[in-house]
Amino acid sequence: MQFGYKSLLALAAIVELVSAGAVDMLQKRDAIVYVNQEVLEVVVFTSTVWVAPPPPPSETPVPEPEPVVPEPTPTPEPVIAANPTEVPVPVVIPPEPSPSPAPPVEEPQSSGGGGGSYTGKATFYDAGLGSCGETHSNSDMICALSKVTMSLTAGPNPNLNPKCGTKIRVMSDSNPTGVIVTIVDTCPGCLGPNDLDLTPAVFDQLGDPLAGVIQVTWDYV
Incomplete structure (x- = not known):
């Protein structure tokens, strides 16, 4: 009090x-x-007992811990066992066929005239400088021999081919007696070994130029 x-x-x-x-x-x-x-x-x-006030709440939010998600366990792929009863079938590869050799081309031989030993097709062309190194015109009695036959005696210099300057007699159905011509060139478009390419002057004596191609027989003179 x-x-x-x-x-x-x-x-x-x-x-x-x-x-x-x-x-x-x-x-x-x-x-x-x-x-x-x-x-x-x-x-x-x-x-009075002094009690310290509690600390103010923190303004910075405390992040909540992220939930731990367990990694998925990889499912192993099923192993398919080989069927022991299956027998592997060997693959047989047929051997490649060996190229058949080209049939030998028989070089025409001279029969001494007139026999008509070789048969082939004849065409005509515009003459000029030939493979034998000579220049001719359409009025000359010359011809170009098939490249198949000319290659049999060809060398490094086509001008020196033994066939160059060889004379042959060419006959047809319309002219059985035939005409004598000289080989001065090579015919690259003649596929048959006995085919000939003639000048227009020679072709006119053996067949119709409108036909373009005629059947002939010929022999060395």
């Missing part, structure tokens, strides 16, 4: 009088002592 300053003084005086026996004196003297009393204020004292 807490007392005022004046109340404490009055209280102290009363205590002093009581202790000294002055109470009787006060009564005998008919003296009255007034004690000014003041309202006493009761104050309850409390003890």
Whole structure:
């Protein structure tokens, strides 16, 4: 409790009088002592314990831990066992056929005239510089022999081919007697070994130029 300053003084005086026996004196003297009393204020004292406040919540959000997803276990591929009863079939590769040799071309031989030993086709062409190195015109009695036959005696220099300058007699159905011509050239378009390419002057004596191709027989002279 807490007392005022004046109340404490009055209280102290009363205590002093009581202790000294002055109470009787006060009564005998008919003296009255007034004690000014003041309202006493009761104050309850409390003890305060300082408690540190909790720390403020952090403004930075704490990330939640990511859930751990287990890795999928790879499914092993099924192993297909080989059928023991299956027998591998060997693959037989047929051998490549060997190229058949070209049939030998028989070189025409001179029969001494007139026999018609060789049969082939005859065409005509515009004459000029031939493979034998000579230049001729369409009015000359010459011919070009098939490249198949000319190649049999060909050398590095076609001008020196032994066939160059050889004379032959050419006959047809319309002219059985035939005409004599000289080989001065090679016919690259003649596929048969006995085919001939004639000048227009020679072809006119053996067949019709409108036909283009005629059948002939010939022999060396």
